[in-house]
Amino acid sequence: MYEGPVQNLIDELCKLPGIGPKGAQRIAFHLLNQETETIDRLSDAVAAIREGVTYCHICGNVSETDTCSICSDPKRDLDTVCVVEESKDVQAIERTREFYGRYHVLGGALDPLKGIGPDQLNIRNLLTRIAEPVEDANGDTTDTTIKEIILATNPNTVGEATASYLARVLKDFPKLTVSRLATGLSMGGDIEFADELTLGRALVGRRSIL
């Protein structure tokens, strides 16, 4: 145990995900040796994390403004929506540079054991978005409606359950195309080291190339 402020910071850091006692200690001593400016910058950044952070009224992504930078980008397709669990999934898909539509952030996955049902997720908004004409980048109503939904929840138990649930609900919109991200081998990976489930999915989902 250290004295006063050092131990206090270590205790607070330990509560963060991915930081254990050793890491917390390392960070605390690192900060002790930093300029006051550096320390204040970090402290202010922590304090400000929630200030000015709101959620886009269209897609539910974290944003500084009422409409996030993606939903207010006139170059995005209005009729394709990629449904993801969290904001970080938006960033992951953006990094691929393969998707030009908009997003819909659910804020998690269905998980009855944790008490997360459809009402705890941003699902009702999704259904409204599909039922009503799309709002364009300037916030004006257009005559476009959403034509395709890509279910990009995680390929794990809760993500798959969420995708199944959404697929069932979305059957009520017969004109809508609903797709799911492909599962299969990782690029650059070895077949030898792929798990059975993934390799099985890769076989089932094989694509004709000739």
Place this chain on the structure above:
Amino acid sequence: MYEGPVQNLIDELCKLPGIGPKGAQRIAFHLLNQETETIDRLSDAVAAIREGVTYCHICGNVSETDTCSICSDPKRDLDTVCVVEESKDVQAIERTREFYGRYHVLGGALDPLKGIGPDQLNIRNLLTRIAEPVEDANGDTTDTTIKEIILATNPNTVGEATASYLARVLKDFPKLTVSRLATGLSMGGDIEFADELTLGRALVGRRSIL
């Protein structure tokens, strides 16, 4: 890239040791979902890390007061001093409950490539401590002098170099016993997996048991 405060916090967190972009993102989104109180507690703990933290005038350990809790503990031996690189090494040795003397924190190890010579470390104070009578737990001068110095710098290149340097300097005090922490096999470890250097040291330092 996220917007505003979220990205700002991620950038600041990335500068900390042991936190990469993924970990920083995870922490930022974790904090976004926390109560304002929790966030403020962390922010304040960061801001306060240097407030009220000073260095013990005897041993150089981080402390809330001018004399740290170890140097002001009347039960510690006054004549034995364990020389360590950093405050965290003090904690590591305290956890063993095998040492009852006081410490001397150098504040690092000799590293000419990084411009750290003897003058950058808390070495002059160590020599003064050895040359002069010991101050007791109440801050009164006693007639005791330091009799033993344990060099507990790390068993790596810079730590060994620091220990060698100190051993050379401490030859000027003929009545002083100077020792070095034993190197050898880790407890609970396998000989099979020990590196050659450690196993070699364990052989050279073998102890008669019968």
